Amino acid sequence: MIRWKGLLFLLVLAGLVVGASYIFTDQWLENLIESNASNINGAKVEIDNLDFSFAGPDVTWDRLQVANPQQTMQNVIETGRCEFKLEFWPLLSKKFIIENFQLAGLQTNTERETDGALPKVPEAQKDPNIIEKTAKNLEREIAANPNLMLSTYSRKVNVDSLIRILDIQSVDNIDSLQDSIQSGYTQWEQRLSQKNIQQKLEKLESKIRSLQLEDLQTVQGFKSTLNEVEEIQTSIDSMSKVVQNTKNDLLTDLQDMRSGLTQIDNWVKQDYKRAMAKAQLPDINAQNIGRFVFGQKVISETQKYLGYISTAREYADVLRKDDAKNPRPPRFEGQDIHYYKRTAEPRLWIKNVELSGQTANKIQIRGNVKDIVSDQQLINAMTVIEIVGDGESGADLSIDGTLNYLEDIPQEKFQIQYAGFSLAQSNISNSPFLPYEIDHGSGVVETSLEFTGQQVNAAIQFVGNHLEFNYGSEASPANRFEQIVQTIVKGIQQIDFVARIKGEPNALQFTLNSNLDDIFADQLKSILSQEVQQARQRIQQEIDSQVKKYESKLNSLIEQREQQLRSEVEKYEKDLEAAVNLAEKKKQEIENRIQEEIDSQKNQLEDKLRENLDNLFK
Amino acid sequence: MLILKFLAKLVKILRSGISPNQIAGGFILGMIIGLTPIMSLHNMIIFVLIILLRVNIASAIFGFALFSGIAYLLDPYFHNIGYYVLTQVPSLESLWTDLYNTPILALSNFNNTVVMGSLLVSIVLLIPVFFLMKVSIIQYRKNIEDRMNQWKIVKAFKGTTVYSIYERVRNGYRKFRSLGD
Numbered sequence: 001m002i003r004w005k006g007l008l009f010l011l012v013l014a015g016l017v018v019g020a021s022y023i024f025t026d027q028w029l030e031n032l033i034e035s036n037a038s039n040i041n042g043a044k045v046e047i048d049n050l051d052f053s054f055a056g057p058d059v060t061w062d063r064l065q066v067a068n069p070q071q072t073m074q075n076v077i078e079t080g081r082c083e084f085k086l087e088f089w090p091l092l093s094k095k096f097i098i099e100n101f102q103l104a105g106l107q108t109n110t111e112r113e114t115d116g117a118l119p120k121v122p123e124a125q126k127d128p129n130i131i132e133k134t135a136k137n138l139e140r141e142i143a144a145n146p147n148l149m150l151s152t153y154s155r156k157v158n159v160d161s162l163i164r165i166l167d168i169q170s171v172d173n174i175d176s177l178q179d180s181i182q183s184g185y186t187q188w189e190q191r192l193s194q195k196n197i198q199q200k201l202e203k204l205e206s207k208i209r210s211l212q213l214e215d216l217q218t219v220q221g222f223k224s225t226l227n228e229v230e231e232i233q234t235s236i237d238s239m240s241k242v243v244q245n246t247k248n249d250l251l252t253d254l255q256d257m258r259s260g261l262t263q264i265d266n267w268v269k270q271d272y273k274r275a276m277a278k279a280q281l282p283d284i285n286a287q288n289i290g291r292f293v294f295g296q297k298v299i300s301e302t303q304k305y306l307g308y309i310s311t312a313r314e315y316a317d318v319l320r321k322d323d324a325k326n327p328r329p330p331r332f333e334g335q336d337i338h339y340y341k342r343t344a345e346p347r348l349w350i351k352n353v354e355l356s357g358q359t360a361n362k363i364q365i366r367g368n369v370k371d372i373v374s375d376q377q378l379i380n381a382m383t384v385i386e387i388v389g390d391g392e393s394g395a396d397l398s399i400d401g402t403l404n405y406l407e408d409i410p411q412e413k414f415q416i417q418y419a420g421f422s423l424a425q426s427n428i429s430n431s432p433f434l435p436y437e438i439d440h441g442s443g444v445v446e447t448s449l450e451f452t453g454q455q456v457n458a459a460i461q462f463v464g465n466h467l468e469f470n471y472g473s474e475a476s477p478a479n480r481f482e483q484i485v486q487t488i489v490k491g492i493q494q495i496d497f498v499a500r501i502k503g504e505p506n507a508l509q510f511t512l513n514s515n516l517d518d519i520f521a522d523q524l525k526s527i528l529s530q531e532v533q534q535a536r537q538r539i540q541q542e543i544d545s546q547v548k549k550y551e552s553k554l555n556s557l558i559e560q561r562e563q564q565l566r567s568e569v570e571k572y573e574k575d576l577e578a579a580v581n582l583a584e585k586k587k588q589e590i591e592n593r594i595q596e597e598i599d600s601q602k603n604q605l606e607d608k609l610r611e612n613l614d615n616l617f618k
Numbered sequence: 619m620l621i622l623k624f625l626a627k628l629v630k631i632l633r634s635g636i637s638p639n640q641i642a643g644g645f646i647l648g649m650i651i652g653l654t655p656i657m658s659l660h661n662m663i664i665f666v667l668i669i670l671l672r673v674n675i676a677s678a679i680f681g682f683a684l685f686s687g688i689a690y691l692l693d694p695y696f697h698n699i700g701y702y703v704l705t706q707v708p709s710l711e712s713l714w715t716d717l718y719n720t721p722i723l724a725l726s727n728f729n730n731t732v733v734m735g736s737l738l739v740s741i742v743l744l745i746p747v748f749f750l751m752k753v754s755i756i757q758y759r760k761n762i763e764d765r766m767n768q769w770k771i772v773k774a775f776k777g778t779t780v781y782s783i784y785e786r787v788r789n790g791y792r793k794f795r796s797l798g799d
Contacts, residue, residue, distance in 0.1 A: 001671065001672060002670055002671070002672070003669065003670055003671065003672050006669035006670045006671075007669075007670060009669055010666060010669050010670065089721055090721075092721035092722050092724065092725060093718075093719060093720065093721045093722075093724035093725075094724050094725060095724075325701055325705075328694075329697060329731070329732075331690065331693050332655050332689075332690075332693060332732060333732065334655075334696070334697050334700060334730045334731040334732030334733060334735075335697065335701065335730070335731045336727075336729055336730050336731075337701075337704045337705055337714075337729045337730075337731065338718070338729065339711070339714050339715040339718040339719070339729065340715070341715050341716075341718075341719050344719040345719075
């Protein structure tokens with residue numbers, strides 16, 4: 001049943017395999033780690049002299065380089081000798097548990113000898129995650145910086161040439177208004193003359209005067225004359241109504257025409273505004289110069305940290321259970337399904353990383369990173385980062401962070417303090433407001449960064465003390481703006497700013513407040529304000545003087561024509577009143593005459609009766 | 619040309635004079651390796667069994683070659699079967715969880731959909747293929763072999779120098795093997 005030669009063959013084969021693994025495992029493992037890590041990083045990861053020992057099993061290497069995917073001739077990190085021991089039994093369950101990882105000689109941003117780029121493979125388009133969206137939207141925030149119109153500071157204000165090209169539209173507007181008012185007055189004159197009020201009144205008066213009472217003999221005659229007078233009175237009444245209505249309409253129209261004058265002030269204001277825009281006089285208010293000066297740098301640094309957090313969150317997601325069916329896995333590869341037991345160990349768990357090294361700024365760092373794990377819920381602990389460092393010049397660095405993926409909502413928190421570092425030979429801004437390199441000075445940076453789900457809350461505080469700037473070898477500034485900036489910067493010994501980033505990626509608030517805002521505003525005000533103020537005044541005076549001429553001409557026209565029309569209407573009123581009085585007088589006269597006539601006839605009748613009576617008794 | 623080679627290999631095995639059980643046994647072990655992804659823990663065991671047990675190695679190789687081609691075509695179905703068994707059967711979830719967290723068994727890649735699917739299929743096919751193969755060998759030897767020897771092309775081939783050299787080598791090899799046994 002058993003092929004004994006086969007057993008011998010198997011023993012020989014096993015011996016060869018064991019021998020080969022002693023010889024080739026190191027190289028094979030090195031290639032495997034380099035390949036997988038490079039795919040994760042997006043750029044080359046290279047290990048020098050990896051040594052795997054079956055005894056521990058232990059792994060050591062002499063050097064690790066992790067290339068920067070954005071700058072492939074630079075390493076993000078480089079380490080010296082590293083060693084760690086893998087726990088044996090979990091390996092048989094494909095679990096990598098490392099008790100203590102010694103990482104020495106850590107350096108950041110080191111130069112590479114060869115290009116760390118990987119061969120280009122077309123990547124599947126993937127949606128940016130929340131942190132990548134935040135980084136992108138921060139770029140938009142800084143692109144929306146107000147244009148501080150720096151060119152306006154670089155030249156003196158030439159008011160004379162500006163006045164020559166002033167485009168004062170108020171004058172034309174006043175002319176047009178005048179024409180319109182003139183035509184209004186002309187229309188009224190025509191209207192009044194068309195009504196013929198004067199002629200009608202004269203006619204009525206002459207009619208009244210033509211009534212001669214001496215020619216009347218009888219009461220009847222007087223009564224008919226009285227009727228005539230009453231008719232005339234009725235006509236006078238209706239004329240009076242016409243005159244009243246006409247007067248009301250006139251007054252209303254005059255009011256409307258006058259109201260056009262109130263537009264003149266607005267026209268003048270617009271002319272002034274146009275002139276200011278043409279002059280481009282600097283607006284000397286605190287315009288958040290600090291944001292303009294520091295915004296780009298703050299956002300670049302923040303984006304860098306966001307990049308690290310994005311990677312951490314991405315791979316925390318990848319290492320977690322994901323059993324959604326892959327519909328078309330590659331041939332013969334299938335899909336791995338993972339099963340999690342609450343009491344089981346995670347697939348990857350580095351319990352403690354002891355690191356030491358130095359940063360690009362020669363700060364010697366040391367610290368621990370605890371619990372780098374594929375699934376924090378299995379160990380019920382979050383990843384904790386504690387790093388401290390100190391530099392030769394007395395600089396202190398401390399980085400404390402936590403990556404918390406225990407709950408459904410992931411959370412990352414970092415507190416970074418970097419104090420006492422030298423600012424010598426550094427540019428803290430590339431903006432034209434602060435283009436100078438620093439000769440001496442020290443800085444303090446405190447950063448807190450918190451990412452909870454989609455919410456970001458970051459604050460970055462910087463203080464630069466005892467600052468002295470290097471203004472370069474040129475004798476004098478190239479233009480007036482540089483001269484002004486140099487004057488202001490010479491007086492600056494401390495610069496501070498506080499930047500805050502808050503909100504969700506699609507509704508991000510970025511604010512940056514700096515003492516430079518007030519320093520520049522105050523200094524610019526004192527340097528430029530007198531000049532600017534004089535320029536403003538001259539422009540205002542020029543506009544006012546030109547407009548005033550036309551405005552006063554218009555006002556006197558209005559006064560004159562209004563007066564004319566009012567006088568005419570008043571004359572009509574007077575004539576009306578006279579006509580009314582005349583008619584009334586005539587009426588009274590007639591009534592008196594009627595009464596006299598009646599009395600006379602009554603007396604005559606009485607006398608006749610008396611006489612007749614006397615005759616009766618003779 | 620490849621098909622002719624294949625057929626020649628098959629005929630050679632069938633006419634080898636080895637017992638049908640040995641041929642069929644080797645064939646099904648080769649089938650398992652052919653159907654499942656080759657770098658799996660169970661295939662190491664199968665490989666050891668092929669070496670240790672008195673099964674026909676040539677038929678194992680033949681079975682591996684034949685079913686590798688079939689596995690390529692059936693890979694998507696193995697993935698579907700494996701995914702169903704691993705995720706859609708709640709009563710098995712605790713078993714898989716325990717196996718996943720058990721040393722050595724976790725190395726078997728049983729939690730891979732293609733491994734699981736193909737292994738299940740090969741287990742199901744084990745007995746039927748064994749008996750089918752055995753019956754085929756017996757029938758070939760009983761009914762077909764003599765008739766084939768009468769074919770003109772076979773007769774012509776046996777008259778060639780190549781065949782005579784082959785026969786000498788084969789007889790010599792058999793003598794050598796019999797010495798070892």
